Amino acid sequence: xxxxxxxxxxxxxxxxxxxxxxxxxxxxxxxxxxxxxxxxxxxxxxxxxxxxxxxxxxxxxxxxxxxxxxxxxxxxxxxxxxxxxxxxxxxxxxxxxxxxxxxxxxxxxxxxxxxxxxxxxxxxxxxxxxxxxxxxxxxxxxxxxxxxxxxxxxxxxxxxxxxxxxxxxxxxxxxxxxxxxxxxxxxxxxxxxxxxxxxxxxxxxxxxxxxxxxxxxxxxxxxxxxxxxxxxxx
Amino acid sequence: xxxxxxxxxxxxxxxxxxxxxxxxxxxxxxxxxxxxxxxxxxxxxxxxxxxxxxxxxxxxxxxxxxxxxxxxxxxxxxxxxxxxxxxxxxxxxxxxxxxxxxxxxxxxxxxxxxxxxxxxxxxxxxxxxxxxxxxxxxxxxxxxxxxxxxxxxxxxxxxxxxxxxxxxxxxxxxxxxxxxxxxxxxxxxxxxxxxxxxxxxxxxxxxxxxxxxxxxxxxxxxxxxxxxxxxxxxxxxxxxxxxxxxxxxxxxxxxxxxxxxxxxxxxxxxxxxxxxxxxxxxxxxxxxxxxxxxxxxxxxxxxxxxxxxxxxxxxxxxxxxxxxxxxxxxxxxxxxxxxxxxxxxxxxxxxxxxxxxxxxxxxxxxxxxx
Ligand SMILES: Nc1ncnc2c1ncn2[C@@H]1O[C@H](COP(=O)(O)OP(=O)(O)OP(=O)(O)O)[C@@H](O)[C@H]1O
Ligand SMILES: [Mg+2]
Numbered sequence: 001x002x003x004x005x006x007x008x009x010x011x012x013x014x015x016x017x018x019x020x021x022x023x024x025x026x027x028x029x030x031x032x033x034x035x036x037x038x039x040x041x042x043x044x045x046x047x048x049x050x051x052x053x054x055x056x057x058x059x060x061x062x063x064x065x066x067x068x069x070x071x072x073x074x075x076x077x078x079x080x081x082x083x084x085x086x087x088x089x090x091x092x093x094x095x096x097x098x099x100x101x102x103x104x105x106x107x108x109x110x111x112x113x114x115x116x117x118x119x120x121x122x123x124x125x126x127x128x129x130x131x132x133x134x135x136x137x138x139x140x141x142x143x144x145x146x147x148x149x150x151x152x153x154x155x156x157x158x159x160x161x162x163x164x165x166x167x168x169x170x171x172x173x174x175x176x177x178x179x180x181x182x183x184x185x186x187x188x189x190x191x192x193x194x195x196x197x198x199x200x201x202x203x204x205x206x207x208x209x210x211x212x213x214x215x216x217x218x219x220x221x222x223x224x225x226x227x228x229x230x231x232x233x234x
Numbered sequence: 235x236x237x238x239x240x241x242x243x244x245x246x247x248x249x250x251x252x253x254x255x256x257x258x259x260x261x262x263x264x265x266x267x268x269x270x271x272x273x274x275x276x277x278x279x280x281x282x283x284x285x286x287x288x289x290x291x292x293x294x295x296x297x298x299x300x301x302x303x304x305x306x307x308x309x310x311x312x313x314x315x316x317x318x319x320x321x322x323x324x325x326x327x328x329x330x331x332x333x334x335x336x337x338x339x340x341x342x343x344x345x346x347x348x349x350x351x352x353x354x355x356x357x358x359x360x361x362x363x364x365x366x367x368x369x370x371x372x373x374x375x376x377x378x379x380x381x382x383x384x385x386x387x388x389x390x391x392x393x394x395x396x397x398x399x400x401x402x403x404x405x406x407x408x409x410x411x412x413x414x415x416x417x418x419x420x421x422x423x424x425x426x427x428x429x430x431x432x433x434x435x436x437x438x439x440x441x442x443x444x445x446x447x448x449x450x451x452x453x454x455x456x457x458x459x460x461x462x463x464x465x466x467x468x469x470x471x472x473x474x475x476x477x478x479x480x481x482x483x484x485x486x487x488x489x490x491x492x493x494x495x496x497x498x499x500x501x502x503x504x505x506x507x508x509x510x511x512x513x514x515x516x517x518x519x520x521x522x523x524x525x526x527x528x529x530x531x532x533x534x535x536x537x538x539x540x541x542x543x544x545x546x547x548x549x550x551x552x553x554x555x556x557x558x559x560x561x562x563x564x565x566x567x568x569x570x571x572x573x574x575x576x577x578x579x580x581x582x583x584x585x586x587x588x589x590x591x592x593x594x595x596x597x598x599x600x601x602x603x604x
Contacts (some may be wrong), residue, residue: 048447048448050444050447050448069452070447070448070450070452070453071447071450071451071452074448074449074450075450079448079450080448081448082444082445082448086442086444086445086448087442087445088437088438088441088442088445089441089442090437090441090505090583091434091437091438091441095434098431098434099434099435099438099446099449099451100449102431102434102435102438102449102450102451103449103450144445147445147449148448151449151450
């Protein structure tokens with residue numbers, strides 16, 4: 001579904017990604033794991049064309065998107081939930097979700113999806129007229145996910161959805177991610193919480209300062225010594 | 235449906251207001267001077283509306299709206315004076331020419347992040363006055379004819395602009411007939427734009443550019459559209475101003491005037507159209523009041539003090555004081571106080587729930603409260 005080859009990204013003189021290769025197959029949950037500053041967000045931003053790579057190729061559903069624009073990529077079905085949620089703070093919950101459907105013209109489908117997002121996150125329905133900035137961190141994460149679902153993504157990119165949440169909420173969010181995946185959306189998950197991420201993923205890649213150092217089946221990586229030492233606390 | 239209803243409602247209210255004002259004019263209760271200030275208020279509302287669209291709703295600070303106003307005013311003025319255009323096409327041309335300037339400024343700057351637009355529009359506001367000052371000289375040089383009649387009048391200004399009425403004595407009522415409906419139409423246009431999905435996209439850009447892009451909003455395209463519409467409206471404001479005032483000169487479009495529009499928007503609430511309308515009318519009248527009444531009020535006060543506390547000095551002559559220079563200080567003071575007590579502006583990002591007030595019977599209003 002997604003094929004990334006030899007991706008090099010620079011911020012000015014800083015070489016942030018040193019030739020990254022990976023792929024995501026339809027139906028999978030794939031995790032990218034790495035410490036702060038490893039380059040995880042950079043990968044997602046490059047996939048969404050928010051950053052232009054210096055070198056490399058990205059193809060999505062069989063067509064190259066490296067030179068594409070952010071809005072075309074969203075329309076094609078590659079959508080991200082940005083790091084730190086970034087909800088539209090002064091807009092209501094409902095308006096946030098409706099903005100998720102900005103690229104869509106099928107009014108009936110949008111109404112249906114709005115209802116199913118509210119069904120998935122009942123707390124958002126209760127707060128649909130509340131201003132998004134006043135939601136709790138967990139509710140904002142739900143809103144950010146719901147907003148992305150309103151675009152009808154084929155591949156959903158999630159950037160550290162567990163960041164700053166209590167363990168119970170993290171579990172809830174991860175359950176929801178699994179559910180979304182089971183209903184047919186492919187997921188690329190970026191996480192520092194390796195334990196949880198590996199628990200729900202099919203495969204994973206471990207990123208260190210702009211390079212993949214390990215990759216494989218999630219279950220095997222969880223057992224490997226390197227991962228246990230570096231990311232799972234022994 | 236809801237939008238249509240509120241749009242119709244605004245038109246009805248506007249028409250009633252218009253009828254009432256016309257009745258006051260005919261009955262000569264509304265004097266010519268008040269009418270003149272009302273026209274200025276209308277133009278100020280239009281200018282602030284334009285600024286609110288790009289800065290309040292889209293979140294891109296623009297600091298050169300007086301420059302846009304100058305482009306619109308001079309375009310219309312020159313067309314009326316030198317090309318003898320009819321009023322309506324000259325007004326439209328003023329708006330369109332300014333929209334073109336907006337495009338030309340927007341294309342290189344809106345791709346850049348951050349506050350570049352503020353700096354570039356600020357520069358534009360200054361450059362445009364220099365350009366108008368030297369326009370005629372450049373024209374003569376370009377056409378290589380030193381005796382050519384100029385267009386803008388340079389530093390002497392452009393005078394003899396035909397008014398809204400042929401008889402200059404009734405120019406203000408005639409101007410009002412044009413300005414009022416055009417301002418109402420512009421308000422309704424912007425209001426409907428903001429409530430559309432494109433308008434929501436503009437607000438999304440203001441709120442968070444990364445998220446807006448992640449939702450498939452074309453950042454540059456939407457910013458440019460917003461800025462161009464904003465420039466058009468500001469140009470229209472200038473266009474309406476030219477035949478109203480009859481004489482244009484570059485210093486009238488200085489930075490302070492741009493700041494005045496920013497003040498209206500901030501005071502009314504960045505992202506509130508009703509706030510802009512209220513603040514636009516209110517500040518125009520306040521400024522006018524301070525300018526004209528400060529002298530009388532100051533003198534009255536001083537004379538009162540003299541008569542009551544220092545009666546012996548009266549024989550030496552009545553005291554007098556000129557408070558006019560102080561009026562700007564007073565104006566600033568009032569603004570500071572307002573911002574202390576209402577930091578988000580009068581309205582914040584809210585609107586007056588006009589539709590609900592007028593369409594819900596009073597006995598049901600209580601039930602509707604949350
Ligand atoms: N806009 C930028 N300008 C310059 N350098 C940047 C920029 N954004 C990121 N970087 C650098 O690129 C590297 C990778 O950053 P990135 O945000 O992708 O890390 P990350 O893996 O997402 O980290 P975290 O887990 O903290 O979110 C870091 O060294 C960072 O300092
Ligand atoms: Mg990151």
